[in-house]
Amino acid sequence: MTSEITVLREIEMASRQTPLADRVALTLERHAKELCELTNRRMSADESEAVALAIPSLVQLLKGGHGASAAALAIDHLAANSAANSNAIREAGAIAPLVALLQAGAGSAAATNAAGALWNLASSNDARNAIREAGAIAPLVALLQAGAGSAAATNAAGALTNLANSNDTNKNAIREAGAIAPLVALLQAGAGSAAATNAAVMLGNLANSNDTNQNAIREAGAIAPLVALLQAGAGSAAATYAVRVLGNLASSNDTIKNAIREAGAIAPLVALLQAGAGSEAATIAAGALANLASSNDTIKNAIREAGAIAPLVALLQAGAGSAAARYAADALWNLSDSLNCCQAILAALTDTATPLDAFPSLQQKLRSISTARLLRTEAGEDAAALEAALAMATAMGASDEAVTARVHLRLVELRTAATRRARRESVGLNVPLPADFTCPITYDKMKDPVVASDGHSYERSAIEEILRGPHPLSPLTRATLGTALVPNLNLRRRIEEHEAELDRMAEQMAARMAGVAAEAEEKAAAAMAAAKAEAVAAKAEAEAAMAATKAEAEAEIEALRQQLKANKRGRAGVEGEDEDDEEGQHAPKRRASSRRSA
Secondary structure, eight states, X not given: OHHHHHHHHHHHXXXXXXOHHHHHHHHHHHHHHHHHHTOOTTOOHHHHHHHGGGHHHHHHHHHHSTTHHHHHHHHHHHHTTOHHHHHHHHHTTOHHHHHHHHTTOTTOHHHHHHHHHHHHHTTSHHHHHXXXXXXXXXXXXXXXXXXXXXXXXXXXXXXXXXXXXXXXHHXXXXXXXXXXXXXXXXXXXXXXXXXXXXXXXXXXXHHTTOHHHHXXXXXXXXXXXXXXXXXXXXXXXXXXXXXXXXXXXXTSOHHHHHHHHHTTOHHHHHHHHTTOTTOHHHHHHHHHHHHHXXXXXXXHHHHHHTTOHHHHHHHGGGOTTOHHHHHHHHHHHHHTTSHHHHHHHHHHHHHHTOOOTTOHHHHHHHHHHHHHHHHHHHHSSOHHHHXXXXXXXXXXXXXXXXXXHHHHHHHHHHHHXXXXXXXXXXXXXXXXXXXXXXXXXTOSBOSSEEEOTTSOEEXXXXXXXXXXXXXXXXXXXXXXXXXXXXXXXXXXXXXHHHHHHHHHHHHHHHHHHHHHHHHHHHHHHXXXXXXXXXXXXXXXXXXXXXXXXXXXXXXXXXXXXXXHHHHHHHHHHHHTOOXXXXXXXXXXXXXXXXXXOO
């Protein structure tokens, strides 16, 4: 016990020897650290309320310098997820000393903690303007220069992000402070970096409805690293925020839209759609594609060629209550202005039988387009195209029973006409159609020609479509057309007479060609019969010649055999040997040769 008292006295003596200012500083620092240890970002509401009593003391510690870093971290913890604490901290005058701590730079724990505290405080609308007015933007932008590996830069990016999620005054101030270039540099850290993610969030806020910032972000080279972040997929927060930035940028001018397309953004945006209507990334990607599709046909067709139509149509299944479905409907609406895209959309909707009742604007537009297409193809000469147009119009609800019946009659006419054309072509009767029989709009033969107010004749359905449009101008004179249309009965009669004459000529030529073919076939059959008879006769003659030659040869052989027998008999008489009979029963005998003695 005595030894413990001695130690305490020694400590007290040492403490008295330390200058009072230093002792006060140490006490404040210890106090700040103790308060910091009592806080964390995961505190319950009750815990947060209990520690909130220390806010005035923490603010005083920020101003004193000693313990300021720990006090800033404690304020960061208290402001997280608590609007009440954030307001109390702001009202206690914390913003100015926090901004002052930023001046210590990225290597300072105090600056890092102060940036984190301002990040949380800036989530409150009331605090954002106060933070800007306290001069926080410039030192926060300076902290960004520390790069993605710096906690200070990460916290600064978060604070600036919340500040940018406000009015254009804050956005413009951040841009003017030079934030965009270092933010773009942070993107290079990749999808696994918190700094890159925060930078993407902030750039999205800066680009939201601000043309000046959008152009500045493009000029700083942000599009390529943003597109690179998309590769992380729908599960990546960085990719999701990158999509948001690109979507905001795509709401601007065609220069930015073309830059996004040229950077290769369309394919990964389309890939994100596959995550479905429940995915935030897919939802924002559909919105980005909708913005891009509001541009020129080059971008529209690039979206179509990347395979966007099918997944966009699939997103419609989620209904009007889904943001993804609404963005998909917007994208399809914009894409449908392109002929190629519209055909692909109509085909996809027809194949999947997707209902459009939840999207009346898109439904009305596609019905109008499919009706116009049906009328156009009905006036044409392609039966297959008319069948496809009828199927699409039916799927869009654009054809009633009367229209369907009329189109079926037209299909019969087209098939009959195709048969007639085939007959003409089979006899080589390819007579070009007179120019005045062709509609100047459809470039096909007219079946119901009418005279418009410009004095020229057109196919009725084609010119009626122009008259229904907003600018009913003559296709030939460009003068404004009147609504009156007069049937050109004389031209119609001439066209029908021309067709009838061609059919008559085709039938005559076919009959003549059939007669010529029959005569040629008869002659060929006769020639074949004659040739066959000649072949039979030649064969018989050859066989007879061969038989005679064979008989003569056999006679000669028999004569030679008899002569040979006679010769053999003569030799047998001279030598005194037995004659051989015809069967050779007795063979001639030889004499034994004598041995020569040695």
